[in-house]
Each structure stands twice: as C-alpha cells, then as structure tokens.
Amino acid sequence: MSRTLAVVTVDQRASRSGEDRVPEALAALAALPDLADRPLLRPFERTAGDELQGVVDDPGTLVAVVGALLRTQAWYVGIGIGEVEEPLPDSARAGRGAAYLHARTAVTAAKNSPWQLRVVGDDPDARSLETTLWLWAAVLARRTARGWEVAELVTEGLSYEEAGRRLGISQSAVSQRAQAAGIVEARRAAELATTLAARLLGQAP
Template identity: 50%
Template sequence: MFVLTVDQRDSRRDVDRVADLLTDLRDAPLLRPFERTAGDEIQAVTDDPVVVVDLVLDLLRREHWSIGVGVGPVEHPLPEQTRAGRGRAFEHARSAVERAKNAPGRVAVDGADSDAAGDADAALTLLATLVLRRSAQGHEAVDLAREGLSQAGIAERLGISRQAVSQRLTTAAWQAEVAGRELARRLLERADR
C-alpha cells in the first residue's frame, strides 16, 4: 500500500494552496482521496504504483509541494477519512515527507525494505530532475504525447513543424521519462512486496 503525504513549501510566506489542490485532485483514482490532515498538509492512499508516479510528477510541476511516499501495510478496513488511517505506510509517509523538504527533487520514499524504498526514491528523484528542468514548451509537447498524439498530431495542435515537435520532445527528455516512469513503477511495486 502507498500513502502520499504532501506538504506545502514555504507556507508561512505564501497563501494557503491546499484548498485549490484538493479541488484539482478530487478525481484522482485513489483508495482514499486526498484530504487535509494538518495545516498545509494533505494525505491520500492508493494501492497502485502507477497512480503514485503520476501524482508525484503532477505535484512536482505545481512547484509548491514536498512529497513523501510511504510504502507498507495499513490497518484494514481503511477508515472513510484518510486522516484516520493507521499503519506502517502512514508512518513511512511521515518520515518521507520530512526528508523530501530538503531533498533535491522534493520527493522521498520510505518503507520497511529500505533498499527497495531507496531504489524507488532514486528513480523518482531522477524523474523529478527531468520534470523540474523542463521548459513550458517541453511540458506542452510531453502532455500531448502522453495523451497519445503522434508527432504529426502534436505539430498540428501546436501549429509548429514535426521537426520542432521532435526537438521539443528530445530536449524535454520524453523517452527518458517514459522509461523512468516504468522503472519507478516497478521499484515501488517491489518496495511494496
């Protein structure tokens, strides 16, 4: 099981961004939805490592969040409210979000199997590096590629040449992201065994 604990960065010098984030994430495919747990922090539960990777990368693009991923068991049945959940995954998420506050990629993974969690942590940190360095044009091209558009379709949608699309995707490290997402998924899955 995976628990995501997400904390707003520099919240004392910024507006409260939690309400807007909760609205944006309300349709995420989770076992327990994101919910405010304390102040500027939210938490959610999922059993799907693909959802974890997707949410981590989405949150990183929003630029205001430290993300902790806890891996491990939770007490069942899960309570209706996320913040009432208990178990090792919740404890690991707490320690992970604290580490994420000072981590280069603003994301950290913690779990009972420290080697497996460390491998997943490294993969997500590498993905974070790609996403955080990408230009707005790179994000735009990658978003359309993730929707399944061909390079010709992306070119038509953006009103640029196929060559320009190819260059944007290359500069944005799109193929590396695809491989990195799959690697992170497998490593999170392994950490959850």
C-alpha cells in the same frame, strides 16, 4: 488484519509566505486522468494546515500522483510504504500502521532532500524507488512551458506530426521540443518507478 499500501503525505513549501494552495492541489489531483480507471484507495484530504494526505494501492496511480506534485514544484512529498491496519477508515488521515509512520518520516526528511521528495519503507527497494523518482524529477524540472505543451499532446496519444499540426509548428520543431523536454527519458523513468512501486506493494508479476 493489514496489507501493504502507500501513504502519501505532502506539505506546502513556503506556506507561511505564500497563498494556501491546498484547494488547488486537491482539485488537480482529483482531476488526474489516470485516476479515472485507477482511483486512489482513499482520496487526498487536508490533514492540518497546508498538509495533504492520501492512500494509494495501485503503483500506476502512485506514480501519476507524484508526477503531478513534482510538476508544480510547490510541495514537500513524503511517501511511506508499509503495512496499514484494516479495515481502512473512510478518511485517509484516520488510518494506522507503519506506512503512516513512514510517510511522516518521509515528508519531514523531504524538506532537506533532493527534489523535496523522500520514500521511506522497510523494504530495500524503497531506496531504489526514491532514486528513480529523484532522477525523474530532474528531467521534469528542466521542462519549459513549450516542453510541457508537447508532452501533454504526446501523452494524449498524438504523433509528433499530429502535435505539430495542433501547435502550428513543424514535426521537426516538435521533435526538438520533445528532446529538450526529455519526453522519452521521463517516460522510461515513470515506467521504472511503476515497476518498483508494484514490487513494493506486492503486485509485481
């Protein structure tokens, strides 16, 4: 038996000259608020050296994971979407199937690709998902620390007025920061990426 899943393989950039960021990444991914209700099918774990791998079956979770990785700008991200043999083993790295092969191809290609991210799958929509994630990455890359500060408060559900009170600035200043941070554009990109991922994973309505 098998089913369509997403295998995410990530490799640390400049790992030979920098510190080992795997423990930091594992902790950050495990603490993502989105994973509380939609956990990873198999949690991320170190596979070898500075590489991590996890298995995802929920489109929203996949997008949340990618967003967290893009924010740090510290990883080559490879997403493989395809069949995975079942029963799935307890360890993410012990699985078998096309998705694992695609993820390996993707993370290798990511080292010479825009935004150091690739999506590989047999379905043509894999290319559409990849394009959407590249565009999302371009929006996130331009954010300053102040932009992320506002984005996080808005994600928590605060209005611009409430965020302004929290930050001690005017609502107009919050609006300006939100526009510069591309909050609306990023939200739309994440929504589209989730829709495409759902289609690829066979979960589209």
